[in-house]
Amino acid sequence: MRRRGIACVLMLGVLALPALAQTASDPATPPAAAPQAEGASPELQDLQAAPAQIVVSGRRPGPGVWKVSKGNHVMWVFGVYSPLPRNMEWDASRVEHLLSQSQVLLAPPSASAHVGFFKGLRLLPQLPRLIGIQKNPDGATLQDVLPAEVYAHWTLLKDRYIGDNEDVERLRPLFAAQRLQAAGRDKSGLVNGSIVRERIFQIAKANKVKVLQSGFELELDNVGQALTAFKKTQLNDAACLARTLDSLEQDLGALQQRASAWADGNIAEIEGLDYTTQAQACDEAILGSSAAGQTSPEFRSIHERLRATWLEAAEKAMAEYASTFAVLEMKDVFDPRGYLGALRAKGYTVDSPK
Template sequence: MKVLMPNRRALAVLCLSLLAAPSWAQSTDAGDTPPPVSASAETAEAVPEQILVVAQKPGPGMWKVSKGEHVLWIFGTYSPLPTKMAWRSHEVEAVIGRSQEYLPPPSSKLEMSYFQTALALPSLIGVNRNPNDATLRDVLPPEVYARWLPLKEKYLPKNKEKDRPLFVAYELFGAAMKQAGLMTGNDVRKQVEKMVGQKKLKVTPTIYELKVDNPRRLVQEFKKSPLEDVACFSHTLKQLETDIEAMRVRAHAWAKGDIEVIRRLDFSEQESCSNAIRNSAVLREHPAFQGAEEKHRAMWLANAEAALARNVSTFAVLPMKDLLDPKGLMAALAARGYTVEQPE
């Protein structure tokens, strides 16, 4: 059973498989914050500026990891990006054309039999709801709830306020990005993988399998347990109150390959939403999830080192966070003695 997005049932399974923040597309931070967005009725009724990029955009250059004559080229993806952006990088096409292997971004897979899946699916009904039929007014601090109301009116007027803050934050962010002319999908990666298929490269995925013996019971326990997701919800509100214009700037920076702006990105606060899942008592105490992140990271590094050893040229795709984070995968390769060169 592969974990996908973005519908609510898929997001419920997402919670169980720890595919949190990177897939969310909330990979932005306040950074250089512009003036706050007004929450007045007049602003709510205004038609938001749309981004339409009609020229082909190359995105950023690639990171180069090398040892001797063998090279691993890594292309960094980012989200959100301009809607209807036409992306094409001749540099990426050329590297794929002369490479022998492709390493996709790491992913997770929830290992369940067909029978287990059939039993678990009914229990997912209502997994997005607050325990004990609580509403957002009941679970949020008063000042956070007050900040939510104008954004609800602007982006999610039909929301019934019975979902957990984490799920509402996801919906709210997606609706706001759509209005702002930004998209949170993975169209660039799809185009990359189309090129990989055309060149018939060997594909070596990094898939961490989460083995859950009784998924139905796990879902039931998850539904009853509280989530520390107020920080996630509050951060999402902050982004939409103050950061829409900065998101546009960063989206265009990626599209144009403006590496100086990209280097200034701060990914630290995006962890608040993934941590709300990781730190839930149900998942924290389940054997399948203990140490999952570290094991996943080790698997990708092992695949990268093996590819570097056997190939003259290898091509890979990673989220930009893993390339820029001082504790990310790129830093780990540098620590292991590989030469790492950032794009100009």
Template sequence: MLKRLLPVVCLLLPLSAALAQTEPAAAPPVQEADAEAPPETILLVGQRPGPGMWKISKDDHVLWVFATYAPLPEKMEWRSQQVESVLAQSQEYLTLPGAHGHVGFFRGLTLLPSLIGIKKNPDGATLKDVLPADVYARWQPLKAKYLGKDDGIERERPIFVADALYGAALKQSGLGYGYDVTNKINAIVKERKIKKTDTSIALEMDDASQMVKDFKKSSLADTACFDKTLTRLESDLDAMRVRANAWAKGDLEAIRKLSYADQETECRDAMRNADFVKNQKNWQNVKERVQEAWVSAAEKALSTNVTSFAMLRLSDIVGPEHYLDALKAKGYQVVSPD
């Protein structure tokens, strides 16, 4: 409940996730549902396997890494015989890396009154007051197209408005966050009673109630987050469909080639660099600590199990902060999917 009530915490986490995968060497080939791919701007539907998994190994111990990605076609049905085959052999499943605020349940209930109005701009300011005039002008047609006549949203902070706008635009464009893929994997893990290891870290709060109050009073450098979200919706929706189809067909190279305005980094940085976070000693160096926790869990799984299965975001594998490079530097063999 508190994760939903503390958007401050939620926005410290990556804002999107979707998936990719492969098979072990002996796995049978996947048969795609459609014999012929439709035009790239038309979203693929039907059963799709997604791309392949990364193989990390040392001696005879293997960790298969399944890369998440979003957005994905909302009407696509994900099904991978290869992933199911790997999970059938796995002794342990490592969840996606992340961070979450740690607040006791009863202590958390005391926060409820202070959470009222947490999404609003300080001092009753509106978007028109806090945004540059040119950015606000660009917001107006996108608001009308994706959110309609919602006057209340004009009083919310740009970072929350950007998130609402982006989600509405994806839905209207037939795209989603790929939760169906993650849910299916979790269902398989539960059904097979595979050991599940949470790789996320807990962020202790010195004074959660005071932190919420500080957030409500503080300004955020979230104009860049809002601006890049507008840019992405103005210019990237067709390319989003191309990348979503590329994932569905297993074409990682196509995803890599298509650059786009990375609003997620700007939005996360707006939160991570805010004063209310800097004042929390346990909330420092979160990005580095999250990566270290996942790498540590991966090493432990590799030393303990013959076969393990893990998930990472594609950006954590092919992006500038490559989680698997850390394992390669420690002497593990890393093989990318074809």
């Protein structure tokens, strides 16, 4: 049996691509007024008010499914999205029908890590030294590590979305950006969309549909050394926070648009929306770090490997089974150089939902 060491799990928590958790604030609480921060430019002091909460309630169908076919074999592809409207109830009847008629569910691409059981045990004594790994080295604050203008911008938006919280001031810019983005989503009436993915796996289990994994496992070396180095190293992640600050209101508005379009199954609107966010700068802060390189050089090419392993699994499933049901992130469905685009280039017929 393959086992994961606890330190390995911590490393993945640090080096995983940013997945923004939702905060549990009261949805009825209005956004706090943003006071003018000392040193802020007139442009920053004139920021627009936070976006109004998205209002989408009741049962919603979500998007249709994409049909990938070759000969008599078909793969139905459902695009998931996060975040979604807080009060939306997803109508899964269409997905339930197609999934119940399929022989296999192809899971979304994902990467896991393996350090070996005994190696993991040897790492346990290091865990106390890793407490506070999300904080800046040497007790530095955001004011210490950010340019003055970026910090002034941060102060304005922190007051608006997070409120009075001194602990967040000691976070690395990368994790401060995650906290701010999550708080902004929460105040905009958006929640994590993982409930849709979980429902799909429940349907598969209820119908005894086999689940086929499509990811891969990284063999991690020098994990303890890399974790210790990560705690001491200042990441080049100021750009991540700056990009998050510059785009927060715009991104929140786009998130609301995409969430509403997904809930209503509006394919034309979904396809026309831009899926580019501040994530690229934040990903690079982690995947380009020396700690990531020390842990596994494969972290640098994780996106390419995920795409390759999913395509291999998809082609194998379509060759072996008459009907496959697959789940992908919506951005990977629409990317012309992405997953479905690659299958189309290999000669598969790809039909979009009407």
